[in-house]
Amino acid sequence: MVGTAFSNSYVGATSTTQYELDVAAGALVRQTSGAVLAMVGQFNAGTTFTLEGGFDIAGGENGLQLAALRPTSAAQSTLYRVNLATGALTAIGLLGSSNTTVVRALAVRLQ
Numbered sequence: 001m002v003g004t005a006f007s008n009s010y011v012g013a014t015s016t017t018q019y020e021l022d023v024a025a026g027a028l029v030r031q032t033s034g035a036v037l038a039m040v041g042q043f044n045a046g047t048t049f050t051l052e053g054g055f056d057i058a059g060g061e062n063g064l065q066l067a068a069l070r071p072t073s074a075a076q077s078t079l080y081r082v083n084l085a086t087g088a089l090t091a092i093g094l095l096g097s098s099n100t101t102v103v104r105a106l107a108v109r110l111q
Contacts, residue, residue: 001020001021001022001023002021002023002049002051002052002053002054002055002069003020003021003053003054003055003056003067003105003106004018004019004020004021004055005018005019005020005055005056005057005065006018006019006057007019007057007084009057009058010059017030017031018030018031019031019040019055019057019082019084020037020055021053021055021067021069021082022037023048023049023050023051023053023069024051025039026042026043026047026048026049027039027040027041027042027043027087028040028041028043028082028083028084028087039087040084040085040086040087041083041085041086041087041088042087043087043088043089044088044089047071047089048071048072049069049070049071049072050069050070050071050072052069052070052077052102052103052104053067053068053069053070053077053103053104053106054067054068054103054104054105054106054107055067055068055082055106056106056107056108057084057108058108058109058110059110063110064108064110065081065082065083065084066079066080066081066082066092066106066108067079067080067082067089067106068080068095068103068106069089069103070102070103075099075100076094076095076096076097076098076099076100076101076102077094077095077096077101077102077103078091078092078093078094078095079091079092079093079094079095080092
């Protein structure tokens with residue numbers, strides 16, 4: 001696991017779900033009661049990642065789900081949007097200067 005994030009992490013929410021990025025399995029998982037992991041869905045086919053990265057869910061109604069992951073064939077991390085319903089990742093862009101930035105954690109604050 002390289003990152004964990006909670007849905008509905010805002011004032012007034014009546015429930016929350018913990019999601020995790022399982023890069024070894026290439027999947028988004030969620031924790032159910034009793035700390036059992038249930039697979040939501042696979043990441044994009046053919047893409048594997050290193051054991052470095054971060055994940056956060058921010059905003060009301062879970063409006064922004066982001067992950068910073070480094071593909072095994074890359075020298076720097078990429079920012080991805082995470083689909084909480086399917087586990088699919090959509091690349092937004094590279095993070096930092098060329099071949100220099102490896103992200104090991106991620107926290108998002110919306111203002």
